Amino acid sequence: MGLRVVALVLILVGLATGCTLPARFDAIRNELAALPVPSPPPSLDPLRRYRGVIHVHSHRSHDSRGSDEEILRAAQAAGLDFVMMTDHNHPDLFHEDSSDLRDGVLVIRGAEIRTEDDYVLALGIDSFINPDGLSFADVTAAIAAQGGVAIGAHPNRFRHWSDSGLAGVEIWDLYDDATRSRWRYPGMALDVLVSSRRYPAEILLSQIRHPDRALAAFDAETQRRRLTAIGTPDAHQNVRVLGRQLDPYPLTFRLAVTYLLAEEPTTAVLLDALRRGRAYFAFDLLASAAGFDFRLVDRDGASRMMGDRVVMENGMTLRVVAPHRGRITVLRDGAVVHQLDAATLDLLIDAPGVYRAEVALAVQGGWRPWIYSNPIYVL
Secondary structure, X not given: OHHHHHHHHHHHXXXXXXXXXXXXXXXXXXXXXXXXXXXXXXXXXXXXXXXXXXXXXOOOOOOOOOOHHHHHHHHHHOOOOEEEXXXXXXXXXXXXXXXXXXXXXXXXXXXXEEEOOEEEEEEOOOOOOXXXXXXXXXXXXXXXXXXXXXXXXXXXXXXXXXXXXXXXXXXEEHHHHHHHOHHHHHHHHHHHHHHOOOOHHHHHHOOOOOOHHHHHHHHHHHOOOOOEEEEEOOEOOOOEEOOEEOOOHHHHOOOEEEEEEEOOOOHHXXXXXXXXXXXXXXXXXXXXXXXXXXXXXXXXXXXXXXXOEEOOOOOOEEEEEEEEEEEEEEEEOOEEEEEEEEEEEEEEOOOOEEEEEEEEEEEOOEEEEEEEEXXXXXX
């Protein structure tokens, strides 16, 4: 009797808070499946796009039981080139082999370190950093001293945006986003109860929101210096609702994907691309963003890429290419300067500033967040 009452309450509360019915999930699935095959993306020569996930936990973290084999199989199934591991900081993490290539997937070791009530991803480090007694700035300096890349984590509660040792910040984090919006839990619980076996991807997609708060902080900081934005699955494979696994690696590895533009898929080169801002992130569970391109083209036809700094000249054009028709938004210093519903956009710029682009995809009559570029800095 008790379980029936709980189920009835979930249904009533879920309906009141906007749960998504199976018929709507079917419509979303069919609409995404009907998207046309995108054209090949513009050449990046001598760079290439490398697709992967950052912020992944395994059995080495206290809150995950995921095995190395599960992570590798999921990465291969998702077509990833790299996985950046960030188990919770502990000396034992560094008793094993460091970054290496495994069956075509580059695994880059790192750690998630807590200091001054904030979290930082230490990517590419090879020895333990003990944060006891260290400031946040001390920790990011220690990461840099090992040749690693420091990324601020959990953006909705992150405070150290101005730390000069940060190479980048998470703009979207699955766990962080889910815990920010607890009012959605009843509707999601009903979705899980009714639809999780048939529509696991659609349930996750229904949770994506535009990361307005984190982007505002990011835009403010990039007016002072270069900073890289990424989106992460914060993958633990540890969330179960009503006995059902909601975050298996094969699913979350296709949810929030980071693309790096680099010459070759080695640890040093990929970390350098991340450090330089030659990156964008996307919710690939909606549709692959492999064909996305954002660059600045000068009057002589020379291109500048994301992360580049360039002196303002007449005749400069920002060019955005999306894999599918969507809502392309170009921002300067965090303010929208142009918006167009199209697959391509060319915008002649007339002022210096920090330019970046977003693309939203039309799904069921609404615009879903999809692709987020990193900035081009026009001085």
